[in-house]
Amino acid sequence: MTARTIDGRAIAAALRAELADRVAAAPVRPCLAVVVPTDDEGTAWYVRQLRRTAERLGVECRVIGPPVPAERLVAELTALSADPGVHGVLCQTPLPAGLTPVEVGLAIDVAKDVDGANPLSAGLLAAGAPAYAPATAAAVLAILRAEAVPLAGRHAVVVGRSTVVGRPAATLLLAQQATVTVCHSRTADLAEHTRRADVLVAAVGRAGLIGAAHVAPGAVVVDVGTNPTADGGLVGDVRTEEVAEVAAAITPVPGGVGPVTTAVLLSQVVAAATA
């Protein structure tokens, strides 16, 4: 058996097509403000890509910085949160020294927090109240929905407990009535847990952590890892070829969660603009 490769680019394209219609029908032009506090090549590349995708869909993308000095960052995010012309506010990492993700997230109004950076957004989501999840976590769910993977009553195992992926993915899976296990670096016998998963989400950032021995026959595997390789490439947390012999379906890296994340982020901007 060889697993079906889940085509993240196709899922993203379908989301963008739907989004273009919503933008066309929107009474205002949605606007995303992207604050880039520090110089970082990867971030700069990502922001250029995001801006290009946004503008093709008719979403304005206002880029602030780099740099934005540490002492002005919170004020900048607060001002953008108060600006009626801005519908979504996103702050890129890495953050300047001396600022924590919590301090930065708290400066983004929940109604515009399209990447779920404010801890209040996380708390509201956990309480079942409306809020935006971090786009990467929401992309995991968008992929499972696009693939019609059943979740209610099924066992989802999330490897990784970051506030940007692991935890919010667990919250979203729980909201879909899955039984959810969160594993992490301190988990004893990781494979013992992951082998019980109907749906396995790998979000640790360790290249090739998950092998065939970690996966149950027929599981759906979503690989959130994006680990740079020595030759300038990108690999996931999953040994894809090996796991493909066991799993029913698997997202590749690149071309899996990544493109869907951008589409989901922009769909949250459009939702914020039309809320």
Place this chain on the structure above:
Amino acid sequence: MTARTIDGRAIAAALRAELADRVAAAPVRPCLAVVVPTDDEGTAWYVRQLRRTAERLGVECRVIGPPVPAERLVAELTALSADPGVHGVLCQTPLPAGLTPVEVGLAIDVAKDVDGANPLSAGLLAAGAPAYAPATAAAVLAILRAEAVPLAGRHAVVVGRSTVVGRPAATLLLAQQATVTVCHSRTADLAEHTRRADVLVAAVGRAGLIGAAHVAPGAVVVDVGTNPTADGGLVGDVRTEEVAEVAAAITPVPGGVGPVTTAVLLSQVVAAATA
């Protein structure tokens, strides 16, 4: 084998003794405001108990209501949050019709949110930032700490996903480096999951849901359920006698999580007063 019965009353007494010392050393007299929006016999009984325990420890307990009309409740909580003489603010359930727990929680300042009702408190906790957890969830952890139950790398299974117990208990267990599974009413084959737990937390509110077949030999079982019986008594979610034949240790109902919850709540008030 018969499980050790965990003595919640003794753990609570030890916490109160420690607390009395902290109150005596505090530069101010800690003050908890308890808002009781609606008439309810169980709530009234609990508030009287809480007040008595608080005052014995030197913690002032200011009870507001019942009733507090729905249209004044948020303003009342906001005013207490702003009152420098009040260190902890607690709103009792049941809430008046038309108000959600989220709306009510948001009115309590995080610095005084000693029962973790504000979704921001939940989000901060999940992000590893300082905040108060709901006292019941914190009591589960206080019991495990008092019993020196190892958590790092162990598998904790929480049955129940409420915002007052199940979810915050999962967050706190994860912070102690446990691998955490959250089960709930939609979980397929509950026993299959719970039988894998080193630590099992039952917090569903269904009398006798957990039997011997749900528990691994040697597990530690914390029973958060408080289900009224026809004869005016109280039973937990766990069939205690049956499970005691399998588990290593178990909390009884009553006399387990309940008394510890009150002690933990007051310790959070003292922490808020001396922060």
